[in-house]
Amino acid sequence: MPFKTIIAIIQSAEDTDRVLDCAIPLAARFEGHVIGVHAEPLPVAYASTIGFPDTEFLQATADMNKERSKKLEGLFRGRLEAAGQSFEWRGLESFSGDSALSGISSARCADLVVAAQRNPDADSDTSTDIDTLLYDAGRPVLVVPHAGPSLSSYNRILIAWNGSREAARAAFDALPFIIEAEQVEILVIDPPEDLEADADAGGAEIATALARHGANVAVAMEESDGRAVDDVIQDRVGAIGADLLVMGAYSHSWLRELLFGGITRTVLQSMPVATFMSR
Structure with a gap:
């Protein structure tokens, strides 16, 4: 749309x-x-x-x-x-x-x-x-972002995927950008042990769904190894040269985010590229 x-x-x-x-x-x-x-x-x-x-x-x-x-x-x-x-x-x-x-x-x-x-x-x-x-x-x-170029079209898009309702909403809301991009990567952090039993969380199904729209999609999986999830996302943005991050907002309760911080708030404050968020 x-x-x-x-x-x-x-x-x-x-x-x-x-x-x-x-x-x-x-x-x-x-x-x-x-x-x-x-x-x-x-x-x-x-x-x-x-x-x-x-x-x-x-x-x-x-x-x-x-x-x-x-x-x-x-x-x-x-x-x-x-x-x-x-x-x-x-x-x-x-x-x-x-x-x-x-x-x-x-x-x-x-x-x-x-x-x-x-x-x-x-x-x-x-x-x-x-x-x-x-x-x-x-x-x-x-x-x-408050610094750097202010873009309106994006060549490399990173989708932070955890299988949540919010992540799904963001991925499909961002379709106008995704189908225009040269490369789209689905990033799964700490993937489930049994990917076949949990294809949603593993990123395979969303990648296939987006590919049916004509998107050029790949899936990448990373272990956090004790790092904060927002740090993993930001590192991956830099590693692939992404110019747009797509992610769901407030996958946990807002109260939990306010009390303990969270990925949504960190991204809003420090992500160096444009970020597309839905809830």
């Missing part, structure tokens, strides 16, 4: 170009429509020295937020109009001011969401809660 409706999460000027460098060529290739989503925080009422709401502060904050939103809208419209691409802009307000959180309802009616990976060196105000977007939107999210 082509990506006809693409949500571009625009949190700050810093990530606008990176997100649009990916979203605009995608929309052009699939004859799609780009929806830019940006949220500003609602002004918080502070009490003045005499105990009443500081209306001057509220007004100044509202004006600053409005100006920032207007600037980002101008950047977005300029890029889309120059590309001759179908688009719309959704400027929102919320208590958090988080464009990913505010964009969840829009994302649920889209084919794909494009968002920028958190930049560890950026202000916290410019980061978005991609974790919650992934968990609640029910739609695939393409996370653009």
Whole structure:
């Protein structure tokens, strides 16, 4: 299924170009429509020295937020109009001011969401809660890395496979990319001892299914040998020169991920290539 409706999460000027460098060529290739989503925080009422709401502060904050939103809208419209691409802009307000959180309802009616990976060196105000977007939107999210090239087509794709529902969802959601790629590798970490009895977890069946769509697929198996799974995935990305990682998000419960960390959160923070995730 082509990506006809693409949500571009625009949190700050810093990530606008990176997100649009990916979203605009995608929309052009699939004859799609780009929806830019940006949220500003609602002004918080502070009490003045005499105990009443500081209306001057509220007004100044509202004006600053409005100006920032207007600037980002101008950047977005300029890029889309120059590309001759179908688009719309959704400027929102919320208590958090988080464009990913505010964009969840829009994302649920889209084919794909494009968002920028958190930049560890950026202000916290410019980061978005991609974790919650992934968990609640029910739609695939393409996370653009905070450094390196922002690509929209991918030659070598690595699929992290564990036989889970989430991994299956991600693999088939990513089909438009997979069938275009020169090489697709299914990576199975710590494969089951009896591959014939557990073909799903072993990667054979998903490889065959994707090959029927015309994908050039191979299966690779690696033992973790005490390494963290996310480290194994990242090493394999580098080893094969992958430019896109496809994986399921939150294969374990979200509570477990929050308490003990997990692959999803690590990938969102540090993966050096674009990552396509579904849940």
